[in-house]
Amino acid sequence: MDSLALLAFSVPLSAWGLSRAYVWLIVENGHATLSSYLFFLALSALAVKLSLSLFRKHRFECRSRALGCGPVAVSPHKDPVLGLDGFLKALRALKSHKLLDFYAVNFASYGKTHYTIALGKWVLMTNEAENIKTILSTKMDDWPIAGPRLFATLPVLGPNSIFTSNGEAWRRARALLKPSFERDQLTDLRCFDRHIGNMLSKIPADGIAFDMQSLLLDMTMDSSTDFLLGYSTNLLTKASPEAEHFVNNFEYASRESAKNARLGPILYYLPHPGLQKAVHALREYVRVYLKKAMAEKEQHAGIKHRSYVFLDELLKANPPEDYTIDQIISILIAGRDTTAVAMTAVFYFLARNPAVVNKLRAEISSISGDTPTWEQLKHMKYLNNIVKESLRLFSPVGTNSRTSNKETLLPRGGGRDGSKPILVPEGTPVRWSSHVLQRSKEVYGPDADEFRPERWDDLRVSWEYIPFSGGPRICPGQQFALTQIAYTLFKFFKTFHAIEAQDSGPFLAKASLTNSLPYGCLVSVRRA
Numbered sequence: 266m267d268s269l270a271l272l273a274f275s276v277p278l279s280a281w282g283l284s285r286a287y288v289w290l291i292v293e294n295g296h297a298t299l300s301s302y303l304f305f306l307a308l309s310a311l312a313v314k315l316s317l318s319l320f321r322k323h324r325f326e327c328r329s330r331a332l333g334c335g336p337v338a339v340s341p342h343k344d345p346v347l348g349l350d351g352f353l354k355a356l357r358a359l360k361s362h363k364l365l366d367f368y369a370v371n372f373a374s375y376g377k378t379h380y381t382i383a384l385g386k387w388v389l390m391t392n393e394a395e396n397i398k399t400i401l402s403t404k405m406d407d408w409p410i411a412g413p414r415l416f417a418t419l420p421v422l423g424p425n426s427i428f429t430s431n432g433e434a435w436r437r438a439r440a441l442l443k444p445s446f447e448r449d450q451l452t453d454l455r456c457f458d459r460h461i462g463n464m465l466s467k468i469p470a471d472g473i474a475f476d477m478q479s480l481l482l483d484m485t486m487d488s489s490t491d492f493l494l495g496y497s498t499n500l501l502t503k504a505s506p507e508a509e510h511f512v513n514n515f516e517y518a519s520r521e522s523a524k525n526a527r528l529g530p531i532l533y534y535l536p537h538p539g540l541q542k543a544v545h546a547l548r549e550y551v552r553v554y555l556k557k558a559m560a561e562k563e564q565h566a567g568i569k570h571r572s573y574v575f576l577d578e579l580l581k582a583n584p585p586e587d588y589t590i591d592q593i594i595s596i597l598i599a600g601r602d603t604t605a606v607a608m609t610a611v612f613y614f615l616a617r618n619p620a621v622v623n624k625l626r627a628e629i630s631s632i633s634g635d636t637p638t639w640e641q642l643k644h645m646k647y648l649n650n651i652v653k654e655s656l657r658l659f660s661p662v663g664t665n666s667r668t669s670n671k672e673t674l675l676p677r678g679g680g681r682d683g684s685k686p687i688l689v690p691e692g693t694p695v696r697w698s699s700h701v702l703q704r705s706k707e708v709y710g711p712d713a714d715e716f717r718p719e720r721w722d723d724l725r726v727s728w729e730y731i732p733f734s735g736g737p738r739i740c741p742g743q744q745f746a747l748t749q750i751a752y753t754l755f756k757f758f759k760t761f762h763a764i765e766a767q768d769s770g771p772f773l774a775k776a777s778l779t780n781s782l783p784y785g786c787l788v789s790v791r792r793a
């Protein structure tokens with residue numbers, strides 16, 4: 266039944282019901298007490314609210330039709346109010362590390378754009394590249410970051426960080442950070458070199474199984490802190506007790522943030538002394554290096570006294586102390602796990618594809634010496650295709666979301682075949698999955714689930730490939746991450762001849778702030 270028919274039916278019915286309730290309760294039974302009046306008032310308020318929401322729904326549908334929009338599919342729910350059945354299914358998928366598959370099944374079953382209910386809230390799911398482009402780029406201002414992602418990171422990053430802010434506050438943070446990601450900085454590979462060397466020296470001798478993911482997590486923490494603060498945590502060599510404490514707090518804060526993302530406002534408004542203590546300790550650790558960098562800036566007044574450090578670059582704009590700390594912690598959260606997990610996935614796929622490794626080694630051996638330049642790395646076509654293909658099959662940020670701040674149009678998803686535009690009400694959360702989109706058979710062909718770097722020789726895609734997101738909020742660390750991954754691969758295959766998988770289970774993804782491999786990535790190597 267459409268909303269007009271419901272309206273025509275329900276308004277006279279509730280008026281009649283209310284008048285009957287009044288006569289029965291107050292006139293006939295003489296219950297003219299305060300509680301019966303209050304009961305009657307509550308009943309009336311409910312009826313008015315229901316009629317008003319039906320009226321609004323009707324007006325919304327009229328506007329939607331006038332704009333040429335179509336209705337959107339709705340996923341079926343046994344519990345149509347809270348959607349508890351869907352929530353429990355998602356929870357089970359999360360626990361068995363199959364949440365990304367759960368999204369894939371839902372998109373295949375209910376359509377590329379559909380509504381679902383999550384704990385009483387209507388959520389728009391869309392995997393239409395055109396819709397994602399509209400949300401992230403063309404109409405970005407209608408779609409701020411809100412909801413779970415915000416609840417997840419606010420307690421750790423505060424409202425001013427590039428990661429949690431919107432509008433003017435976000436533009437200010439982005440402008441401050443932009444110069445620190447300029448190309449010149451990226452071409453200086455010395456910062457990675459030492460940490461990659463430390464990691465390679467920890468890899469056990471021929472044939473012994475080890476977890477590549479945990480080594481890569483240590484390496485990216487060492488290189489990120491070195492790059493950002495000018496002082497590495499040195500987890501792979503001789504970490505100080507302060508550095509170890511910092512890393513423990515960082516990992517604890519990330520885990521608790523992921524819980525906030527799942528339970529949203531429920532946890533966000535409850536006090537969490539453990540998290541507060543960890544965040545305080547994180548900030549104080551960064552403050553020590555910030556103070557050192559400020560002192561060195563005064564002492565050296567414009568003279569370059571050490572190789573590139575992100576903090577030195579930031580301080581050129583004289584930002585306030587706590588604001589700077591917000592941004593540094595944001596970048597560490599945004600860049601450390603993502604890069605480590607992206608590299609883990611590359612090694613996961615290579616360990617299962619010896620023919621790809623042979624082709625990669627041939628390309629690497631065409632470059633003399635053990636230390637490539639930035640330009641050489643950029644021109645290694647096959648190596649870059651491998652990284653691209655791995656990020657297609659496994660994006661560390663496998664899903665993403667925004668919330669509409671006004672009634673707004675999306676170009677697709679309406680009508681029987683989903684080709685009409687849709688009108689989205691204000692306050693609607695929208696979620697999409699780069700992971701599912703990047704495995705679309707429509708775009709990537711029937712072998713979309715296979716690891717085949719050669720497909721990138723002639724494949725041209727746009728918004729169907731978004732491991733680093735897109736639009737003005739595109740990941741500013743993209744080149745930094747890609748360079749670090751390429752450099753690691755180069756050095757790894759100059760040292761080792763082959764890599765073999767030592768686990769045989771299916772590919773699973775543990776969903777947290779970033780997806781990771783729940784049981785690590787067990788491999789063994791042979792020396793070159």
Ligand code: HEM
Nearest residue numbers: 427599600603604607661662732733734738740741742746
């Ligand atoms: C393979 C590694 C990486 C992947 C897959 C990745 C992915 C992403 C994605 C998908 C977003 C968009 C999030 C959203 O729209 O909600 C993002 C944002 C961001 N990333 Fe990355 N990232 C990676 C590495 C890095 C690195 C190394 C850094 C810094 C050194 C970094 C810094 C940031 C920042 C600051 C943002 C927020 C940008 C903004 O809101 O304007 N990322 N990243």
